[in-house]
Amino acid sequence: MKPLKILIFAGYYFPFRGGYVESIHGLVNRLVKKKYQVTIVTCNVYQSSLEEFIDGVRILRLPSWYALNKTYPIPKPTITFLRIIWDLWREKYDIISTQTRFFPTSFLGAFLAFIKRIPLIHTERGSCHSVVQSRFVDIASRLIDHTLGFFIVRVARQNIGVSKAACDFLKHIGAKHISRIPNGVKLISSLSNEEKRKLKEKWGFSSKDYILLFVGRLIYAKGLQDVLAIIPSLINEQPNLKLVIVGDGQYSTDLRKLQTNLHLGKKVRFLGLLQAAEVEECLQIADAFVNPSHSEGLPRSVLEAAAIGLPIVASDVGGTSEIILHKKTGLLFQPKDLKTLKAYLQKTLTDRLYANELGSAARKHLEANFTWKRIVQSYIDLFREVV
CATH class of the missing domain: 3.40.50.2000 (Glycogen Phosphorylase B;)
Known part of the structure; x- marks a missing residue:
């Protein structure tokens, strides 16, 4: 089977730093080395280039707001946003992947997969509803999980939980087809x-x-x-x-x-x-x-x-x-x-x-x-x- 063309929707990506991004990049970097073509669509919360390549991975950044005290990126429906989505609509992909159910980018990816009948694989990196201090935000996040999140996991041809707890949470929000694939990491040398x-x-x-x-x-x-x-x-x-x-x-x-x-x-x-x-x-x-x-x-x-x-x-x-x-x-x-x-x-x-x-x-x-x-x-x- 020849390497595939994969479109990934992620709430965050470089230059953002954190385990979410490092885990995604660790995977796609290794897929690229195996000749897979990978494009990542993410939110542009740091005013970075709209398009660039990092380690062979094509990155498209959507104009975005940074809501909830800079913890929740939301794409802005601007002309640039519409142009990027239109270009993605015209391109052909073998698989669409979404990363974590509560990001608006995941809904975009699932919607595109649904309309174009492209196989969707959803990866869930959380294991429960978001833990927040605000009661209002807590209610809103649970509502998102059981509406937009439900839509995403039901559209998905396959759902991946990074842990058993993540798989159990996928079941909780309505997922049917679930596999467990954990995050990977490289060994680190100790020092004398x-x-x-x-x-x-x-x-x-x-x-x-x-x-x-x-x-x-x-x-x-x-x-x-x-x-x-x-x-x-x-x-x-x-x-x-x-x-x-x-x-x-x-x-x-x-x-x-x-x-x-x-x-x-x-x-x-x-x-x-x-x-x-x-x-x-x-x-x-x-x-x-x-x-x-x-x-x-x-x-x-x-x-x-x-x-x-x-x-x-x-x-x-x-x-x-x-x-x-x-x-x-x-x-x-x-x-x-x-x-x-x-x-x-x-x-x-x-x-x-x-x-x-x-x-x-x-x-x-x-x-x-x-x-x-x-x-x-x-x-x-x-x-x-x-x-």
């Missing part, structure tokens, strides 16, 4: 003690600093406020502890206020958005990883932490338990359970041998189940089924 010392110095840390790392968007649903709340008591037991935060988002201001109110000062460092190579360096200098999220599909940051063999403490949400087998490849706690979160972080701080055993087991588990070679082949097999 001397290499780690030098890299820590490069980032402004002492070799004696114990680095607890978080990587992700700074939004309420990521739960980072829960970690900040217990850092003072952890510092009393481990004075060299440093919480390092990689990422940005609209909740950043609230987290910095919390840092100030708790008098954490230089014990917490916000590094902001980083390039992929810089994130990898942060993983290499870290001593442990924490993911306190209240909602996940299959968290890429946890996959990356496992890829280098870090001891991981994470909330048991979404597909996290498929990466972290409790007390075997990491430690799981219920979201917002600060008492257990603190106890598990204390365990990784004080029992380094146990922590290292967890990290080593996590890497082996990841290598056996989440490598890109396996995941890409699963997608190719699915393409052959639906075309």
